[in-house]
Amino acid sequence: MKDKIAKADDDVQKIISRKRRKGDEDRKVGSDIFDKRTLETLYKLANQNYLDILNGEISTGKEANVLKGIKGDEYYAVKIYRIATSDFKKMNFYVDGDPRFKIRLNNKHQLITAWVNKEYKNLERLYKAKVNVPKPITSLNNVLILEFIGDEEGNPAKTVKYQKPKDVDRFLDDLLKETYKFINDAKLVHGDLSVYNVMNFNEKPVIIDVSQSVTSDNPIANELLKRDIGNLYNDFRKLGSQMSKEEIETAIGVEDGKILSLKK
Ligand SMILES: Nc1ncnc2c1ncn2[C@@H]1O[C@H](COP(=O)(O)OP(=O)(O)OP(=O)(O)O)[C@@H](O)[C@H]1O
Ligand SMILES: [Mg+2]
Known part of the structure; x- marks a missing residue:
């Protein structure tokens, strides 16, 4: 099991460092934030052509890390919820009263997925109502990909x-x-x-x-x-x-x- 994780870690570092571009700051993404499931989710998103590489961390919050993703010539914000530090009580409180999420959430992974899905759905609804929010691109498990808010050189606002x-x-x-x-x-x-x-x-x-x-x-x-x-x-x-x-x-x-x- 440990070997598998180490192997996955190596692989994500390869994805991450494969195509560093000139001009991008060369910050490495600490792989310690990625558990095996998250790594698999990131591979899947890369395979589905949502991401080429992850390049640098924008923010480390209480429950989520926001990283800079690159696909082609475009930057994206990649918000990754950490399973280990998520506040499940809070998540349950907010997900419970929402008619859009009438499911029994008896495990943490399901709850996080519902939480990320909720953020995606909310953004979609806001974006459609022409509220100034980042355009949601996709979400999978604990990972959310968003329009990058920042300049063309990749500096986040x-x-x-x-x-x-x-x-x-x-x-x-x-x-x-x-x-x-x-x-x-x-x-x-x-x-x-x-x-x-x-x-x-x-x-x-x-x-x-x-x-x-x-x-x-x-x-x-x-x-x-x-x-x-x-x-x-x-x-x-x-x-x-x-x-x-x-x-x-x-x-x-x-x-x-x-x-x-x-x-x-
Ligand atoms: N679309 C984006 N483009 C550029 N930077 C972003 C974007 N979304 C978030 N950020 C940066 O990441 C930081 C954290 O994002 P956000 O507020 O969504 O998560 P969080 O506060 O860490 O979440 P939580 O508190 O639930 O863990 C923001 O303060 C901002 O600096
Ligand atoms: Mg915040």
Whole structure:
């Protein structure tokens, strides 16, 4: 068994280092984040022509690593959930109330797959509703491939947390327009909206990290919405915005904590 894993590890390093291109920084992807199942999933995606190589890590989160993938001349973001460190209690909580996922999830792999699938489906729905999110490309098991948000040299954009908008009011205005579409057109509530999950891409907001987002008819939607509004308010106040909570609510089509388009 150990041999098999070591062999798989070698192979993925080969895939990863096979076609390094000039100009790309030569960061190696630590294979310790890949368990055997993940490696097999990555091979499958490579065989299905979604990826040529993985080239460098963009971020290491609590539960997922985001890597830079390359296919032909295009960059992609490859989000890989780590089985070992995923918060299954949280996942169960969010997946449970969602009418789109009425299955009994009695093992961790199934639950992670449902979680990744949920992020994919949410992104698809948001993308169709013309909300500024990365276009979802495909998902398989614990791996999600997304449109890369960054420049043509492969430098990823930063989140608002690390790249303060030049014009905070204008940026917030744009972000609230995206949030309006998120809630009223895609009919989803983000659930973890903050400067950590909004990218500043050439001074335009791109909303990311929607695995926990729920449909607006979900029993927990109102509670999540309230938290999102509170976070937006606090985060942008710190950045210098004068907007009140009520003004934020109005801009995103919410009144007294209730989504107006749902009342109709
Ligand atoms: N499509 C993308 N293009 C470029 N960079 C991205 C993209 N998606 C995510 N990133 C980068 O990866 C980081 C982490 O992504 P994300 O917020 O989706 O996962 P996470 O916070 O690690 O997830 P979790 O907290 O559930 O483990 C982002 O802050 C951003 O810097
Ligand atoms: Mg995040």
